[in-house]
Amino acid sequence: MNHDDHGWVDPADAGVLKQALGAMAGGVDPASATGPAATLPAMSRRVRRRRTVKAGGLGGGALALVGALVLGAAQLAPPDTSEVPPGSGAPELRVQDGYQPPWLAGTDLTCGMPAADLETTAPGWSVAVAGDLYTRTAEPGGSAARSWGLAATYREGAGSLETAPVLVWSQDGEVVDLGPSVERSRPAEPLLGGGDGTVEAVGGPASTCAPSTSGDDPDFETPLPAGEYEVRVVALPESEGRTGTVVSDAVRVRLDVDGAHVPGTPRTAGPRFELPEPVAGQVARFELDRTTDEHTATLTRGSTLPTTPMRVLAVCASTDPEDLLPVEVVRASTGDVIGAGQVTCDGHEAGSELADLDTAGAGEPVDLRLSVPDGASRVWVSFEPATPVGGDDGPECSARGYEPDYPVVDAMTQETWATAGSILVLAQVCDADALAAYARQHGAELMDGAASPEETFALPETDRGRYRALAGLVGGTTPAFSDGGADASVTWPRVVTPEFQDSDESWAELVAAGVLTQKEADAQRVTGYTGPRVGITVSGDWLSYTTGE
Known part of the structure; x- marks a missing residue:
């Protein structure tokens, strides 16, 4: 259909932020040849207990965060392409x-070469693994894009x-994989196992040795399937115009779903605890x-x-209960x-x-960086809304406990996404x-009959849901997006x-989301949609929460 006929464009053509989140989740340059992180089915979640929070001061084990969060704009990336999770066993590698x-030109590194031939050629250099291998996963739109990181130290x-x-x-x-392009990526501190002199060795979401398409310029978007592997850190120093x-x-690494x-x-000594249940609105967690x-x-x-x-919540168990777990919240970009x-x-x-949270640049992903003590057996850290979602306190509210089917990631701009x-x-x-x-801050137009934002959102609710x-x-x-x-x-x-107006999927979404009953959807499909709607500008201004005529 010609979008120019009605002034709207399909959200599938405007998912720029969703693409950027997937690319940055890979820990690689989103603009590089391997930058687009694969969009992958969500991992299954473990059943976890309901959480209780122990508040306290810094000396009593509470996590006290300092500094303001000043966030910048997210980078953009090419479209997501892969639909197969790493470790799923398909497609065949x-x-x-x-x-x-091409970024390895001038080196002896080639796909399919014997692993025994991987050797140091740069005079005087050495590199060693210095921490735990970790998976970096993003979950935009109910999917997961995964990549890898590993702390390393090197001697120059x-x-x-x-x-x-x-x-x-x-x-x-x-x-079977030579790693992503890092031509524009400077050495950075790892998210786990960091310290003086450590850098992060990065692994991309897909093998750069297994083409997923044919032709003179094939794509490389096939994730590593489940199985047993060996992983090595490889650095590429430059000296006198030559790459070593x-x-x-x-x-040794085992990959699975x-x-x-x-x-x-x-590590079996020390206190035991179950991993807490993730909450709605959670921005990042580390396990x-x-x-x-x-x-x-x-x-x-x-x-x-x-x-x-x-807020940030954390729990750590170690052989020494007086061990400390330092935590840093960092800009992902x-x-x-x-x-x-x-x-x-x-x-x-x-x-x-985070009392001094500065959200002037809200809309960008953040990471959690941990310095885990050697004796730690289990660690869990969450960066999440300060007010718990879905709690049992307060007046009756129709949205309490609601979990969205997928996050709001298809907004046309970062500003729209932050407001939504x-x-x-x-x-x-x-x-x-x-x-x-x-709503008052944005000057949003609200439901007919409400004299003020306070009346519109008063609890308990005066009308249904x-x-x-x-x-x-x-x-x-x-x-939908206006152009x-x-x-x-x-x-x-x-x-x-x-x-x-005649999209079966769109009407089914309204019923599944609890906005309309099936009977209401069937009736309005004939007469036209008269239910509630939300409008936000591409600059992030909340325009309205109203009903149709």
């Missing part, structure tokens, strides 16, 4: 023997190292488990940072520290709100005062536009 990615020789080290994967004695290689000893598992000594003979570490990004108050604190590893959950995410979180936590203040409808719209339905230039806006749900 077909290595192109002898192929050399002739020349200099201007790019990040990479992870080179081999299986059955042959190289620096190769670490191999680390749950991530990467590395052999290690079980480390060393309680078995396979160690697993995963950073998971959820939504981007909203403009609502945020730059690695800059934007908050820091520590928690004692006594097995108790503790947390603190804030509205979703405030509706989920049923914060009447904050929601009214947010006003909070649930608001959360369901931005968290459970697909929006009106500077006046462009985003509207939920898309059935308000001519293109989607």
